[in-house]
Amino acid sequence: MGDGPAPGLWPRLHGLVPALGSGLASGTANGSVPTPPPLRLRPSAGRQPGNGNGIGIGTGSGPTMGGWRDMSAEELEDHYSPSRWSPRLDRDTIIDAHLAVTAAGTERARASGQTLLHVPYGDGDGEKLDIYFPTDPSETFPALVYIHGGYWQCLSKDDSGFAAPPLVSQGVAVVAVGYDIAPKGRCCPAEAAAACAAQRPPALPFVLCSGHMDTMVLQVRRSLVFLVEHYPRIRGIYLCGHSAGAHLAAMVLSTDWTEFQVVPDIKGVVLVSGLYDLEPILHTYVNDALNMSWEVAQRNSPMRHVTPAVPAACEVLMAVAQHDSPEFRRQSQEYSQVSTRQSQEYSQALRAAGWSVSVLDLAGVDHFDVIERLSEDSYVLTQVILNMISRAR
Numbered sequence: 001m002g003d004g005p006a007p008g009l010w011p012r013l014h015g016l017v018p019a020l021g022s023g024l025a026s027g028t029a030n031g032s033v034p035t036p037p038p039l040r041l042r043p044s045a046g047r048q049p050g051n052g053n054g055i056g057i058g059t060g061s062g063p064t065m066g067g068w069r070d071m072s073a074e075e076l077e078d079h080y081s082p083s084r085w086s087p088r089l090d091r092d093t094i095i096d097a098h099l100a101v102t103a104a105g106t107e108r109a110r111a112s113g114q115t116l117l118h119v120p121y122g123d124g125d126g127e128k129l130d131i132y133f134p135t136d137p138s139e140t141f142p143a144l145v146y147i148h149g150g151y152w153q154c155l156s157k158d159d160s161g162f163a164a165p166p167l168v169s170q171g172v173a174v175v176a177v178g179y180d181i182a183p184k185g186r187c188c189p190a191e192a193a194a195a196c197a198a199q200r201p202p203a204l205p206f207v208l209c210s211g212h213m214d215t216m217v218l219q220v221r222r223s224l225v226f227l228v229e230h231y232p233r234i235r236g237i238y239l240c241g242h243s244a245g246a247h248l249a250a251m252v253l254s255t256d257w258t259e260f261q262v263v264p265d266i267k268g269v270v271l272v273s274g275l276y277d278l279e280p281i282l283h284t285y286v287n288d289a290l291n292m293s294w295e296v297a298q299r300n301s302p303m304r305h306v307t308p309a310v311p312a313a314c315e316v317l318m319a320v321a322q323h324d325s326p327e328f329r330r331q332s333q334e335y336s337q338v339s340t341r342q343s344q345e346y347s348q349a350l351r352a353a354g355w356s357v358s359v360l361d362l363a364g365v366d367h368f369d370v371i372e373r374l375s376e377d378s379y380v381l382t383q384v385i386l387n388m389i390s391r392a393r
Helices: 009-013 073-079 094-114 162-167 188-199 213-230 244-252 280-285 294-299 327-337 346-352 370-376 380-392
Strands: 115-120 129-134 141-145 173-179 234-242 266-272 315-323 356-366
Touching: 009 234, 073 129, 073 280, 094 115, 094 129, 094 244, 094 370, 129 162, 129 213, 129 370, 141 213, 141 244, 141 380, 162 173, 162 370, 162 380, 173 213, 213 234, 213 244, 213 294, 234 244, 244 266, 266 380, 280 294, 315 327, 315 346, 315 370, 315 380, 327 356, 346 356, 356 370, 356 380, 370 380
Parallel strands: 141 173, 141 234, 234 266, 266 315, 315 356
Antiparallel strands: 115 129, 129 173
16 A cells, blocks of 8 residues: 555554553643643543653643543543444454555546646655546636545555545546655654754744644645645635544644635535544544644644634535544534534534534444545535535536
């Protein structure tokens, strides 16, 4: 799979063989950020959150963050292990099945259409795009920009073209975004920080390193700037992210584009089974590779950076799977509106800030086939995306 995961890593990522150990190291943010008081999860035989340095131990300062703090460490691991919630395949095979489906779908898309592959939008190893052009392009055309998941540490753009055929056949370009995944850089240790500091944009108060959460967020933003500057025939950008990719797409909504001197014409955002508050992640196996500090998690949590909608704000669709874990479902709901238990909370926060948000609860699918089925013309989410684009054209 080229830059895909090392053998045996994917099962760990989705909780099949959770690796214990704190993974909560200090970040590289400058400035004084108060260390939050210790979080008390119910004791269990599993991971004990925190490593005694006070970093990465959350307070839940958001107004409605709640239920996950009452879980034991083992329960929290389960809730952030999507493979444990699928009824169609056991957790030991569903990851392999997902990789096979997305890889095969991407091969078909590349073989059947007009593409530009591995287009660099920056100097980083992962800073490349795959572009799938419309079958019969008009003078101008919309583009769906797809941001892959993989818990910020697996998958790549090379597995992300599977959704292209139904869209390119309807005059929509598809752009698969690559970014530098962890654990390449993680939250840079001191010796790496010095080497990265020279590359820090003046506006950023922290160091950027390959594989760091701050860097991944910035790379996705820069990929959109690149599209605007180099592909003027694109009229209207629609973001679509799955899982960790939905988190990165959501972070785009809080971007101050004046820093980039370009404002992408983002007309719609589709967030599929995403995570919008990273604090719970600090206390799970997921952070073993990410190595986020509490400060890094705070500044990269969309729930904590919901900006007021502007008059021309884009439409936001949040999709969740029936068989997503309760924590994934909670986060989406709360982000879309602001109240209750991750899918629910983000939608509520967006609504409270004036965004136009709809939530689509997809029956009969899990965390994996909810996105795999975008390769199908008749799939409800495919049709909803095409309708969103049609309304804005």
